[in-house]
Structure formats: structure tokens, C-alpha cells
Amino acid sequence: MELLRQLEQGLKDIDAQGLRRRRRTADTACAAHMTVDGRPIVGFASNDYLGLAAHPQLIDALAEGARRYGAGSGGSHLLGGHSRAHAQLEDDLAAFAGGFVDAPRALYFSTGYMANLATLTALAGRGATLFSDALNHASLIDGARLSRADVKIYPHGDVDALSALLDASDAETKVIVSDTVFSMDGDVAPLARLLALAEQHGAWLVLDDAHGFGVLGPLGRGAIAEAALRSPHLVMVGTLGKAAGVSGAFVVAHDTVIEWLVQRARPYIFTTASTPASxxxxxxxxxxxxxxxxxxxRAHLRELIARTRTLLKRTPWQPVDSHTAVQPLIIGSNEATLALAAELDHAGLWVPAIRPPTVPVGTSRLRVSLSAAHSHEDLDRLEAALSRAADASAAQEAA
Structure with missing residues (x-):
């Protein structure tokens, strides 16, 4: 069949570039130490930053939620699927993370991807202009595309370039959108300067705090709280399958913004609500x-971050200057990155290889994701394995 032949050729092209993605199957709960594809391994691949995914209290709460509310919601939030568990969680999220705005309100989503699509398509549309950081997550990029707004991409973290784009815009509705912690580099956006521009130009500032919520700021309230920002221009998106250890996502903003999403955000209106137990x-x-x-x-995680920064600097590869739980190590080519990931895997360490199009060509990297569930002994193993790989690489080059 010609259609299948075209796909098969496309897959061969992916293989030739070293870009084939492969899933691995976890046989145990998400944790620092787990069994994957039948083998014990130390995992540096998950976003379980606080080590809560297998926390006994959360397991018990999930079971209790199922006993109270059943296995599924049965419908969309607006058609019978909005349970007391959902309503209570939204109140909890508004109280926990909504200190940056008066009259905060939260809206719960099944995934972070949906939350970003919902927010951008509801706040921006034809005639609006959306200003997006060049390294934003794919969900923000797709949300911008689906919004049908005019999209302006500014260089990563370049506030001066963003300011020039805003000065040149005559759009009635402007939306600035950025990750807080960038997932492949681990750096933090210049949040205070972004907010200053949003207020100056009467724009919304949508911040995706997927990798900051639970980890950064007082009590883990996130990057916005860490930066001590407060403004009605702010719209916060956060995910609950990373540091929070469960699943889903949320948007927190002024009550009026959230009510607009309830009325206009198609990814919220036209999907079945997530399980109330979650x-x-x-x-x-x-x-x-x-x-x-x-x-x-969080204190233990900060210790691990500091030590990992030091040990990665001792390798012959290029670490990224990150003070977060995301610790990238740039290797360069796809082939070299895959080879190093395979060596670490042989040593019982799961450190995923990140390749284009997720990152720019020539910057393929290993992404070390740290968790409070990791120990210093785990870092000893990582450091020793990287040292052996570096020695082997140097010997091969010398030969």
C-alpha cells in the first residue's frame, strides 16, 4: 500500500538522523529507584521533583477519592462531571497559588497541554497579537497557532527584543507568553521584566510554571511567588503531574479571567472531566x-542541585547554567548523545537523550532530572559513570 510505504520511508529517514523515539516500560511506581523493562535502574528521567508520585499519603488519598467518587467523572465539567473533589481542589489551588492577584480563582484541567491550549485560544484570537519566547514548550506553541492570533516570536529571554515588538504593535489585545522554568535548559525567564512590559503595554502575561510549581518560591508556590510578583495582568498555568506527583493541571488568575475560560475555552468545555480521585x-x-x-x-533537592552542577562541570561536555532540578548536559551530535545515554543505561542509570526537534540541531543533550527522592549515593553512581565514559571517550580519541 503506497500510503504505508510513504510512512515506512519517513520512519527510515527518522532512523537515519538518529531521531527515533522509543518508549520504555516502567514495571514499578515512579521513583528514584525503579524497575524498567525488567531491570533495576536509578531514574533521572521523571519530573517527580519532590518525590511525591509514590508517597503513601497520596496513594491513600487516591484510593479514598475513588471510594468516594468512583473511577470516572462521567462527563464534562459543564455536563455532570464536576465533582465536589474538583471544586475543593480549585479552591485549594486558588488559596495556595493565587497570591499574585486579587479575587484569585483556579480552573482544573486534565493535562498541562490542555490548560495551555485553553488559555491562549480563549485570551487571544483573530486581531490579537501573541508574543512568544522562542524556547516555549510545544503546548504553548500549539496554543498560539490555534488561537489564530498574529504570533510574534522573540529570542529566548530577550526582553529588549520583546519591548521593540510590543512598541511596534497596534493590536488591541496583546498576550505575552513564556515558560517560567524552561524544560530543556533549566533557566528561569526574566519574570519581573516581562511583567513590567505587560503592564506598560496593557498586555496579558501568561506564565507556564510547569517546572517551578511545588519547587520554587515560599512553600513551593512557584516562580511567580519566588519573584514576588503581583498584578491583575498575570495568568498562571501549572501542572500537577510533576512536583505535585499526581496528574492534571490548573490555571490561576483573577476570577473574571477564569469565568471567561469557563465560557470560551474549548479544551475545557468539550472534554470529559478527569477522574475525581486524582x-x-x-x-x-x-x-x-x-x-x-x-x-x-525542597531543601534536600537544593543540595542535590548544587552538587550536580559541580559534578557536571567536571565532565568534558557542556553543562547548562541551571539552578533548578533540570540539569542538562550538552553533548552535541545525536549519535554521541545516544551513545553516552546507552553507556549510562548499561551502568543502571536512566538519563534520557534529548534531540531535535525538541532542542536545536547540534545541541543534543542528556537531561538529568533531579528528585528529592534521590540520594547522594545516587549522584555518586552518576558521577562515576560519567567519569568512566569520559575516560573511554578520551582513550578512543587518543587511539
Whole structure:
């Protein structure tokens, strides 16, 4: 069949470029130490930054939520699927993360991807202009495209370039959108300067705090709280399958913004609500994140981050200057990156290789994702394996 032949050729082209993606199957719960494809391994691949995904209290809360509300929601939020667990979680999220705005309100989504599509398509449309950081996550890029707004892309973190684009725009509605912590580099956007521009130009500032929520700021309230920002121009998106350890996502903003999303955000209106048990478990997670245990986990994570920054600098490869749990190590070519990932895998370490189009050509990298569940002994193993790989690479070059 010609259609299948075209796809097969396309897959061969992907293989030739070293870009084939392959799934691995976890046989145990997401944790620092797990069994993957039948082998014990130390995982540096997940976004479980606080090590809560297998926390006994969250497991119990998920089970209790299922006992109370059943296995599924049964419908969309506007057609019978909005449970008391969903409503309570939205109140909890608004109280926990909404300190940056008066009259905060939260809206719960099944995934972060949906939350970003919903927010950008509802706030921007034909006639609007959306200003997007060049390294924004794919969900923000797709949300911008689907919004049908005019999209202006500014160089990564370049506030001066963004200012020039805003000065040149006569759009009635302007939306600036950026990740807070960039998932492949681990750096943090210049949030205060972005907000200053948003207020100067009467623009919305949509910030995706997927990799900051739960980790950064007082009590883990996120990057916006860490930067001590406060403005009605701010719209915060956060995910709940990373540091929070469960699933789903949310948007927090002024009550009027959230009511507009309820009325106009198609990814919210036209999808079945997530299982109420997940919402019930997230509420339990927020209590851990904002309590003494959350503080202790963040303190341990900061220790691991500092040590990892040091050990990556000792390698012959190029670390990225990140102070977050995302610690990239740029290798260069796809082939060399895959080879190093395979060596680490042989040593019982799962450190994923990140390749184009996720990152620019020539900057393929290993992405070390740290979790509060990791120990210093885990970093000992990582450091030793990287050292052996570096020695082997140097010997091969010398030969």
C-alpha cells in the first residue's frame, strides 16, 4: 500500500538522523529507584521533583477519592462531571497559588497541554497579537497557532527584543507568553521584566510554571511567588503531574479571567472531566507541598542541585547554567548523545537523550532530572559513570 510505504520511508529517514523515539516500560511506581523493562535502574528521567508520585499519603488519598467518587467523572465539567473533589481542589489551588492577584480563582484541567491550549485560544484570537519566547514548550506553541492570533516570536529571554515588538504593535489585545522554568535548559525567564512590559503595554502575561510549581518560591508556590510578583495582568498555568506527583493541571488568575475560560475555552468545555480521585489526591499533595515535609524535600533537592552542577562541570561536555532540578548536559551530535545515554543505561542509570526537534540541531543533550527522592549515593553512581565514559571517550580519541 503506497500510503504505508510513504510512512515506512519517513520512519527510515527518522532512523537515519538518529531521531527515533522509543518508549520504555516502567514495571514499578515512579521513583528514584525503579524497575524498567525488567531491570533495576536509578531514574533521572521523571519530573517527580519532590518525590511525591509514590508517597503513601497520596496513594491513600487516591484510593479514598475513588471510594468516594468512583473511577470516572462521567462527563464534562459543564455536563455532570464536576465533582465536589474538583471544586475543593480549585479552591485549594486558588488559596495556595493565587497570591499574585486579587479575587484569585483556579480552573482544573486534565493535562498541562490542555490548560495551555485553553488559555491562549480563549485570551487571544483573530486581531490579537501573541508574543512568544522562542524556547516555549510545544503546548504553548500549539496554543498560539490555534488561537489564530498574529504570533510574534522573540529570542529566548530577550526582553529588549520583546519591548521593540510590543512598541511596534497596534493590536488591541496583546498576550505575552513564556515558560517560567524552561524544560530543556533549566533557566528561569526574566519574570519581573516581562511583567513590567505587560503592564506598560496593557498586555496579558501568561506564565507556564510547569517546572517551578511545588519547587520554587515560599512553600513551593512557584516562580511567580519566588519573584514576588503581583498584578491583575498575570495568568498562571501549572501542572500537577510533576512536583505535585499526581496528574492534571490548573490555571490561576483573577476570577473574571477564569469565568471567561469557563465560557470560551474549548479544551475545557468539550472534554470529559478527569477522574475525581486524582483531584482528591492533588488536594492531599498541596498539604504536603506547603508543609514542613515539603520544605524539607525542597531543601534536600537544593543540595542535590548544587552538587550536580559541580559534578557536571567536571565532565568534558557542556553543562547548562541551571539552578533548578533540570540539569542538562550538552553533548552535541545525536549519535554521541545516544551513545553516552546507552553507556549510562548499561551502568543502571536512566538519563534520557534529548534531540531535535525538541532542542536545536547540534545541541543534543542528556537531561538529568533531579528528585528529592534521590540520594547522594545516587549522584555518586552518576558521577562515576560519567567519569568512566569520559575516560573511554578520551582513550578512543587518543587511539
Amino acid at each position: 483531584a482528591f489526591a492533588v488536594s492531599a499533595s498541596l498539604r504536603i507541598i506547603g508543609g514542613e515535609e515539603g520544605d524539607a524535600r
